Amino acid sequence: MKIRILGSGTSSGVPRIGNDWGACDPNEPRNRRTRVSALVEHADTRILIDTGPDMREQLLAADVATVDAVLWTHDHADHCHGIDDLRQLFHNALAPVAGYARAETLASLRSRFDYVFAGRAGYRSTVVGAELPDRFEIGPVTVRCTDQPHGAILSAGLRFDADGGAIGYATDFSAVTAGMLDLYRGVDILIVDALRVAPHPTHPSLAQAIDFARNCGAARTVLIHMDHSMDYATLCRDLPEGIEPGYDGLELTL
Numbered sequence: 001m002k003i004r005i006l007g008s009g010t011s012s013g014v015p016r017i018g019n020d021w022g023a024c025d026p027n028e029p030r031n032r033r034t035r036v037s038a039l040v041e042h043a044d045t046r047i048l049i050d051t052g053p054d055m056r057e058q059l060l061a062a063d064v065a066t067v068d069a070v071l072w073t074h075d076h077a078d079h080c081h082g083i084d085d086l087r088q089l090f091h092n093a094l095a096p097v098a099g100y101a102r103a104e105t106l107a108s109l110r111s112r113f114d115y116v117f118a119g120r121a122g123y124r125s126t127v128v129g130a131e132l133p134d135r136f137e138i139g140p141v142t143v144r145c146t147d148q149p150h151g152a153i154l155s156a157g158l159r160f161d162a163d164g165g166a167i168g169y170a171t172d173f174s175a176v177t178a179g180m181l182d183l184y185r186g187v188d189i190l191i192v193d194a195l196r197v198a199p200h201p202t203h204p205s206l207a208q209a210i211d212f213a214r215n216c217g218a219a220r221t222v223l224i225h226m227d228h229s230m231d232y233a234t235l236c237r238d239l240p241e242g243i244e245p246g247y248d249g250l251e252l253t254l
Contacts (some may be wrong), residue, residue, distance in 0.1 A: 009033025022228030045139030055082030151202035165254035190218035
């Protein structure tokens with residue numbers, strides 16, 4: 001099983017519009033970050049996490065034309081506003097894409113993007129939506145899920161198990177619950193939100209992300225959802241052993 005970091009940036013990406021690189025070195029390619037998303041692969045199964053506004057370019061870079069399922073963590077714009085580009089995956093597969101989200105997120109997506117799920121004016125629906133359960137199978141991959149506090153809403157925390165290996169994907173959370181620690185405990189790879197060094201009301205800070213990874217006992221931790229204050233080389237220099245910054249296009253294999 002492997003996971004590819006399609007996008008490692010926060011909602012504004014890096015650089016921000018106006019070529020605002022903040023503290024990030026513009027000469028380091030790994031500082032250029034699109035909106036956060038990932039792709040889990042095992043055998044012939046592909047699972048896409050979120051459909052952000054950069055999804056088209058991300059899937060082109062990964063040379064991916066179809067997926068077996070899409071999992072939405074929540075309905076914020078940087079995680080779902082590329083949903084229209086699932087239409088091409090529908091054309092490539094000659095069948096609607098299976099899309100899963102927690103009940104509240106799914107209801108929001110269906111309301112805002114009803115044509116995606118129900119079709120319109122002679123156009124077929126491109127996604128078959130279903131509620132994301134606490135545990136289910138997608139091909140040979142076992143997917144487990146828990147609800148994570150994310151400010152005033154909840155996001156879906158995800159764990160993927162196959163052939164004795166485990167990958168955790170924890171983005172967009174503002175507090176840690178017992179259910180989260182249980183879900184991610186002992187994973188081989190933990191992908192975790194680390195927005196910035198300074199505290200934030202709806203995302204973990206760098207210190208909080210490091211503490212969370214240690215409490216989970218993750219063998220290897222990769223940071224995502226980073227803003228323009230998080231320089232790649234600086235993080236590589238300062239992070240403790242076993243924790244590293246992610247970047248767009250990074251592939252991690254078990």
